[in-house]
Amino acid sequence: MAQVQVKVLRYDPQRDAEPHHQDFTVEYVTATTILDTLVAIKEFQDGSLTFRRSCRQGICGSCPMRVNDRERLTCMTRVAEVIGDNGGELRIEPLANLPVLKDLAVDLKPFFDKYRAISPHIIHAATRELPEKEFRMSDERTTHLQQFGACIQCGACYSSCPIVATDDDYLGPAALAKAYRFANDPRDDGRTERLNLVGDEAGIWRCHTIFNCTEVCPKGVEPTYAIQQLKRMNVRKRLGFG
């Protein structure tokens, strides 16, 4: 069995003034994921190592981290694909742009505050009559919107975004992708409200189309595309084209 050196950024607010790296050695095989190595450390080397994990199949969004300087969902990333054949080391750090609670676990409150800021729910006008059964809509439309609905709110994009890093007010890629998903849902009447919510300098206009979010997204959501579309929708609205 091969071995890999794992360098983990540790921080315990009760003990440490500053975060520091700690080295561990872990055995791995082809199928071993980054999360598996953390679990192995916690279970048999140091039970105090703290990180979140749950589904271990890429759907709950608990375990994104920075691995060798890139945001990855650790349960879906194999050790071998990060370190390559030359047996390099693994460096595991918490998501950036969010306060660290302990070791690899961050406080997602700012991230979810921005989620809430875009009215992330279907809005029905008082005048809209709900159908007795389902709304009719095309499979193409639901499939397109579901690309953005597939977001697991893990925060990988938020960590990767250089605008988030420098501007505390910026809504960030995940919240804006969510706004796009609702603004294009034919069942939703909140389009104007939502375009206003995202249409200022803390919203879509702050995005510099750097594409980091799209690159690191573990679910293929493409927030950059959503943000560009929202810009276009906003311009059309302001010009009076709806």
Added chain:
Amino acid sequence: MQHDILVIGAGLAGMRAAVRAAEIPKINVAVLSKVHPLRSHSGAAEGGINAALTPEDRWEDHAFDTVKGSDYIGDQDAIEFMCEEAPAEVYWLEHAGTLFNRDKAGDLDIRAFGGAVRPRTAFVHDITGHALLNTLYEQLTARGISVYEEWFVTRLIVEDGVCKGVVAWDVINGGLNVIQAKTVIMATGGNGRIYHGRTTNAWSCTGDGMSLAYQAGAPLGDMEFVQFHPTTLKSNGVLLTEANRGEGGYLRNALGERFMANYAPEKMELGPHDLVSRAETIEVLEGRGIDGCVLLDITHLGEAKIMHKLPSTRELCEAFLGIDPVHEPVPVRPGQHYTMGGIRTNRYAETEIHGLYAAGECACVSVHGANRLGANSLLDTLIFGRVAAERAAEYARSTAYQTFSDSWLTSEEERIKGYVGRTGGQKLATIRNEQGIAMAEGMGVFRTPERMQRALEKIKELQERVQQAPIDDKGAIFNTDLLGAVELENMLEQAEIICLGAIARKESRGAHSRLDFDKRDDENWMKHTLAYLGEGGPRLAYGPVTVTHYQPEERKY
């Protein structure tokens, strides 16, 4: 901290309960969950949600399929209620924004699922649970419902058969607190992690709510009925959805044969979970398996259909096996998937404790009986989550906040402190791994008296050993090491009840399949197992099954 309704758990059942409660005037509701609501395991449900939506279908047929699937031990009043309510619930979700797949006319698309006479499963690709969980979280957020995020309940406060609140641990910041509640709704999910290494379930599925209710005096029902899903990955237990077969996939043995022809000639791959899991196990035992697995073959469905309707299957196979199922069959085997048993309730989600309700996988209503049909669990969470909220609100309005002794908090503080002081002993993970192996061997797809007895003895031994297992993390902040220790004790408690119920039940029914009693025995065993906390261990009792329209028949597919 005071609430009319405190919901424990924020998966689909918990959030549906909270959202419904928030609509009821003068009801103060809060949710408490050990994980952020969107991390709940409901989100891992893949295939879909059942409802009789089409003109050809009838809810009565859905009910009959469910009763038959339950091997006639599901309670028929609850099943009929659930199936009749199902279409309205699916439309509620659709109106709330769920992006269900559509047919050519733009109506909800449906797919075939196991054990059903006709297709009735609405779906969102193969991430239906994720889609519904997000819809519910959106609704929770829209109503401004407060959530105790990453809090964990260590004890239910029950005095004289009345639930008065909980002792709860703020895991991130440390420290125990008392929350007063007129009613508590348990919605804490299943306990699949008892089968560590052989389960589809998330790390969080440790059945804590079942242990809490049991310790407080409520009985756990039918815990011996543990569902094994036929298509899970050997390496890590991850689920490949039944929708793979619903969309036309095959199961093959090492000879390339579609072996289900020998077990369920009519339904073939779409037999119910218990039957298909047994068939796979027999194929492997008789030498027609491949390294303990059979093959799930969807190669004939084509890339376009797989990418549209089964994208996660491809994602998971590529990530964990390095296999592309578009071109290559995938080795699968049965793995623990669902807990049919749980906190015993009636069809109104009421338990034997006043003010305590339960809904979703942690509950035993029982709509799944001895074997749950695929795509019925999402439905169960929503229908009974809603009902629990309505009942709890009614009760809360007629009662005042109850006082209770201060010793609830101090004794819990003492107890939890006790964990951190331990030295020596074996690692928690060692004990947990042994639990998983013992349960997979003794309480698996086929059971024998010897194997069940061995599992029980092992579990009792582990219950002793876990008392000495040391906690490395001595800190107060975000102590997940300590959390793991409490969860493991909860699981070992439930594991014993699973073993006792299974050893006592001298028949084969649904997922409980014994080689020494290979037939269903309605005369003696058409009854629910009830496990109560007794002096020095669980005490088993039995309760009647509610029959309305469907008399037991032989179960053929």
